[in-house]
Amino acid sequence: MEIKKTSLNKLHQDSQAKFVEFAGYEMPIQYSKGIIEEHKFTRLHAGIFDVSHMGQLFIYGNENLTFDLEKIFPLDLKNLQQNCSKYSFLMNEEAGIYDDLIITKMEDGYLIILNAACKEKDFEILSNILSKKYKMELSNDRSLVAIQGPKAAEILNETINGVKNLTFMTGDWFDYNGQKLFITRSGYTGEDGFEVSILNDLAEGFTKSLIKKGAELIGLGARDTLRLEAGLCLYGHELDLNKTPVEANLKWAISKERLSNGGFVGSDKIINQIKEGSKQIRVGIKPKGRLIAREKTKIFNETELPIGEITSGTFGPSINGPIAMGYIDKEFSKINTKILLEVRGKKYPANICKLPFYKKSYVKGVN
Amino acid sequence: MSEVKFSKEHEWITLEGDVATIGITQHATEMLGDIVFAELPEKGSNVEKDGTAGVVESTKAASDVYTPVSGEVVDINQAIVDDPAKINEDPEGTAWFFKLKMKDISELDSLMNKEEYDKFAKESSS
Numbered sequence: 454m455e456i457k458k459t460s461l462n463k464l465h466q467d468s469q470a471k472f473v474e475f476a477g478y479e480m481p482i483q484y485s486k487g488i489i490e491e492h493k494f495t496r497l498h499a500g501i502f503d504v505s506h507m508g509q510l511f512i513y514g515n516e517n518l519t520f521d522l523e524k525i526f527p528l529d530l531k532n533l534q535q536n537c538s539k540y541s542f543l544m545n546e547e548a549g550i551y552d553d554l555i556i557t558k559m560e561d562g563y564l565i566i567l568n569a570a571c572k573e574k575d576f577e578i579l580s581n582i583l584s585k586k587y588k589m590e591l592s593n594d595r596s597l598v599a600i601q602g603p604k605a606a607e608i609l610n611e612t613i614n615g616v617k618n619l620t621f622m623t624g625d626w627f628d629y630n631g632q633k634l635f636i637t638r639s640g641y642t643g644e645d646g647f648e649v650s651i652l653n654d655l656a657e658g659f660t661k662s663l664i665k666k667g668a669e670l671i672g673l674g675a676r677d678t679l680r681l682e683a684g685l686c687l688y689g690h691e692l693d694l695n696k697t698p699v700e701a702n703l704k705w706a707i708s709k710e711r712l713s714n715g716g717f718v719g720s721d722k723i724i725n726q727i728k729e730g731s732k733q734i735r736v737g738i739k740p741k742g743r744l745i746a747r748e749k750t751k752i753f754n755e756t757e758l759p760i761g762e763i764t765s766g767t768f769g770p771s772i773n774g775p776i777a778m779g780y781i782d783k784e785f786s787k788i789n790t791k792i793l794l795e796v797r798g799k800k801y802p803a804n805i806c807k808l809p810f811y812k813k814s815y816v817k818g819v820n
Numbered sequence: 821m822s823e824v825k826f827s828k829e830h831e832w833i834t835l836e837g838d839v840a841t842i843g844i845t846q847h848a849t850e851m852l853g854d855i856v857f858a859e860l861p862e863k864g865s866n867v868e869k870d871g872t873a874g875v876v877e878s879t880k881a882a883s884d885v886y887t888p889v890s891g892e893v894v895d896i897n898q899a900i901v902d903d904p905a906k907i908n909e910d911p912e913g914t915a916w917f918f919k920l921k922m923k924d925i926s927e928l929d930s931l932m933n934k935e936e937y938d939k940f941a942k943e944s945s946s
Contacts, residue, residue, distance in 0.1 A: 483853065487853055488853055488854050488880070674879060743904070745856065775856075
């Protein structure tokens with residue numbers, strides 16, 4: 454299959470991007486400055502991320518759609534206000550996770566942002582349930598550009614007046630060159646920021662306008678170190694069909710109202726796991742010294758019995774040390790528990806550690 | 821000091837008497853990206869030509885470091901273990917990896933000179 458390119462591909466090339474294939478797309482892993490500098494720039498200034506490979510699914514409908522979506526997602530969508538967003542999951546009956554996603558209530562329906570590698574499958578699953586009653590569109594004509602960091606609001610507001618008034622996890626339509634952009638105050642870096650849904654034809658010009666104002670393009674490499682420092686899950690690593698939201702320590706994302714009655718896909722398992730507890734749970738892990746424990750590293754307790762596995766591990770540039778997340782038997786999940794990590798045949802000490810590694814600075818609103 | 825020689829695994833090596841100094845090339849660091857971890861062989865251990873003799877990790881991935889010749893490890897550069905970013909800064913100078921007392925100096929003969937290596941590096945990265 455031919456590799457897909459986003460509408461910013463030429464801009465990436467012109468900016469000396471190193472490319473990798475990701476979910477069938479040619480995406481920039483880093484630019485000439487490198488991952489550590491890009492990471493730090495995002496934390497101190499404002500980074501621009503091309504996330505156009507992610508799915509933008511529009512589903513059009515009214516209260517009936519809200520009712521039908523509540524059978525799928527563990528959210529209180531009836532009480533979600535227009536233009537407000539929630540983090541959620543598409544699950545199977547066993548509460549295994551097909552995808553994690555952001556869903557936003559719009560005037561005429563919902564916008565769901567899906568992971569690139571999952572979007573076709575998600576669309577198939579959701580179409581089977583919803584497409585007879587509702588118009589659904591997995592957009593091909595829109596790009597998604599994120600701007601993240603402490604200077605993001607100031608820079609974006611110069612191009613799009615009014616965005617600075619959005620609060621975290623809310624969105625709205627804005628005018629840009631006679632076209633409508635949908636902008637949400639959200640992101641996946643642990644920083645304040647925005648995600649901008651924009652027509653493909655306008656994406657390059659829009660991105661260049663942000664660069665002119667001091668923001669810089671940031672690759673997927675730094676996106677990964679940023680999200681890991683922020684303790685955020687990445688589908689295919691922390692989340693997959695063999696993990697539930699309870700095991701992933703994400704039960705905060707499941708609406709309390711929905712837990713009492715269930716009635717969404719996977720609800721029986723979720724309610725039972727919350728009551729009984731799960732065998733394993735996702736934790737933050739800090740290896741001692743400089744040792745990096747990558748995905749699939751085996752975790753042992755102090756008497757060298759296997760108790761879990763790392764799902765993501767890297768060097769955290771803002772932490773200036775190695776960090777990781779993984780799943781571990783619950784009795785070893787307490788903060789500061791000493792564990793061992795097996796790397797290249799030897800066992801090294803590490804500690805269970807509070808998440809996030811890096812403290813967020815979101816602009817909180819009423820949501 | 822001898823002419824600098826290079827291996828296909830992107831190590832450089834110089835010889836002084838029978839002691840070789842070995843590190844990774846500028847080209848290797850550019851491919852790896854920001855290096856954040858380095859592990860070196862133990863002083864006093866013996867390493868075999870083309871065998872692994874350490875590890876470097878970048879923000880992206882871990883890579884083995886190979887030794888282009890055999891010998892006994894007589895010194896290691898602790899400075900790059902303590903601050904691996906030094907490897908990106910000066911890979912072919914102060915950020916050497918380890919020194920070996922060579923057993924068989926003729927092992928150097930099969931390695932590339934600078935011109936050959938530059939050509940090899942250019943071809944292998946395109």
